[in-house]
Amino acid sequence: MNKIQQQIFDTQLAANSLVIYRNLLLNDRIVKKYLKMLEITSEEKPIPAVVSAYHDFLSSLIEENKICGEPLVGNLWQDHILNLILADENPFSLRCEKIGLHEIEQPLIELAERDLALLKILHDFNFVAFTSYIQEKSAQCTDFTAMLTMKGSKSFPYPKTYYEQKQKIKILLNNSPAWNKNISDLAKFYKNTGCGKFARYWAFKWADTENGGKLVGIPEPDPILLENLIGYEEQKNEVLRNTRQFVQGFGANNMLLYGDRGTGKSSTIKALIHEFGEDGLRMVEVTKDRLIDLSNIVAELRDRPYRFIIFVDDLSFEEHETEYKYLKAILEGSLEPAPENVLIYATSNRRHLIREFHSDRAEDEAKAQDTLQEKLSLSDRFGITVVYLSPDQEKYLDIVEGIAESKGINIEPKQLREMALKWELWHNSRSGRTAKQFVEDLLGKMASNKEDDVIENKSNN
Known part of the structure; x- marks a missing residue:
């Protein structure tokens, strides 16, 4: 077995031995292409297949670098591995995010240290030797120096504070000879900035996919700031007061902002992201037709150490629509209480969110009053109602x-x-x-x- 074959074998063994960070192999398309490239090469497939697999992998890395939009650390492959480690949601990173390293069980720490040592092998893969090996058999292989010389962005995406901290830990790991010795630095990063999607994004939307609903991060949320909203000072202060109490861990209420169109109800709520994002506030926008998924959304937010506002814009229901029942169950009325880190903020042009007809009052049936009260009770379940009227x-x-x-x-x-x-x-x-x-x-x-x-x-x- 020559040197390059030994390197490939060692790298494959390291990748397949991951435990805590195993999702990197299962879920990331670039890592999958990387491992496929190694597999084809180790099995001595025809050289056109090896060359194709390598360039497919290289193309994906270049595309990822173009999309990523943050400063590059190391070469493209090294930067990608570092990004995956810092974003991964696994038992170790989630526990660090919530309680910190000192309270984590020692066996979990040891498994994480072991995985970091294995990931270091992937990070240090010698592509110069690898491409030289292929070029001995084919002149059609791109030299890896193309990847080494590529430049990343010089600016940080939104939110800038997260990416600045991320850059520091990436540089530290890239220059470290032994990642398992940096376990405390990595744990501190997870604790201070969080891990996964809730660290990278402050705003989300609940999107319907083939596999059901999914939280999708919004890289650049509406840039509106509270200071840009002129007027309605009393209303804004009430929203600010309740939200500040919520972010600080004190008692707070679900809120309904209702009133005339164009008065700034939605803008006031969206501006809260920029006001409290650095303090751990996250916002999830849910459309009326996806209220049926509220229990699934809340379940995904429940155990994270952030404060979440579920934002429902332009909320109102017609006679035949029954999605309001799912909202009522979350606001108040379900056997399982809503988690203390989740509130619902809604806007509407109606004070009573469900359209009421005179027939509801005049209907001659024994349960007519019960039917009416069920419709009117939805808006009453919001603890605070703020009114926005058209200005004179x-x-x-x-x-x-x-x-x-x-x-x-x-x-x-x-x-x-x-x-x-x-x-x-x-x-x-x-x-x-x-x-x-x-x-x-x-x-x-x-x-x-x-x-x-x-x-x-x-x-x-």
């Missing part, structure tokens, strides 16, 4: 001026107000959304140097 004219103009000032628009106040009132008249609506749309339109005109449009607006008024 003066408040609308205040919102316009506040947004314009935040955008750096320098127009004489009287002219700005006259233009805003004309916009409101044309769009038959007075709300924070209308004010924002007006300012965005004004910004577009100014950026396009359409000064005549601005002057014309003034003269027509």
Whole structure:
């Protein structure tokens, strides 16, 4: 057995001996292609098959690097292995995330140390020797130096704080001769930043797939900040107060934000991600038609050391829709109580979330009153209700001026107000959304140097 054959054998043995980090073999497509490449080479398959397997693996690594968008540590393969280790949700990383290294059972620590030593073998695989071996038999193999010289991004994705900490531990491991000696550093990373999807993302959506519902991370959630929302200070402060209590581990309530369209209900909730994300708040958006999956969603969130808001936007039900029963069971009424780390925040244009007909009151049946109360009880199960009403004219103009000032628009106040009132008249609506749309339109005109449009607006008024 020559050196390259011995290297392949040792690497295959290391990969197949993983226990705690075994999901890296089972679930990652690039690792699967890597192991397939080694298998084809060790079995001395025809050289075209070896070359094809190698380039398929290399192509996937380059594609992954393009998508990843974070600074590269080591070569593409080394960076990929490090990313997998830091993101993996396994018994060791999950326990570190929740309780820290010092409270974990020693046998689990020893298994993790053993796996890290094995993963180090994969990380250090000598691709220069490997490609030289193949090139002896074929001139069609790409030299691995192409991978060594590729550059990663110089900036960090969102959330930046997580990726900055991740970069530090990646550099530490990449330069370490023995990863099992870095077990405390890795455990500290898991404890401080978390592991898996809830560390990498602050916002999620519940998506329907062929295999059922699945939490999908949102890399770049809506960038709206609370400071960008002009007006409704009392309402925002109430939402902030309840959410802050929740994040800090104190008593807090499910919330219903209802009122007129365009008043900032949804934006207020979405802005909470940026306000409390670094403190451990995570948000999961669930559409009305997926409320049937609420119990599965809550089960996935229950044992994680984060605070979760399940966000249901534009919530209302027609007479024939029964999904509200699943929401009622989570809010209050199920034998199994909702976990203390999960709250539900919903928005609606209706105070009573289920459409009520006069026939419900007039229906001549013994249980008519019970039917009516069941419909009306849903909104009552939210502990806090915050009302957002359309602003009067003066408040609308205040919102316009506040947004314009935040955008750096320098127009004489009287002219700005006259233009805003004309916009409101044309769009038959007075709300924070209308004010924002007006300012965005004004910004577009100014950026396009359409000064005549601005002057014309003034003269027509």
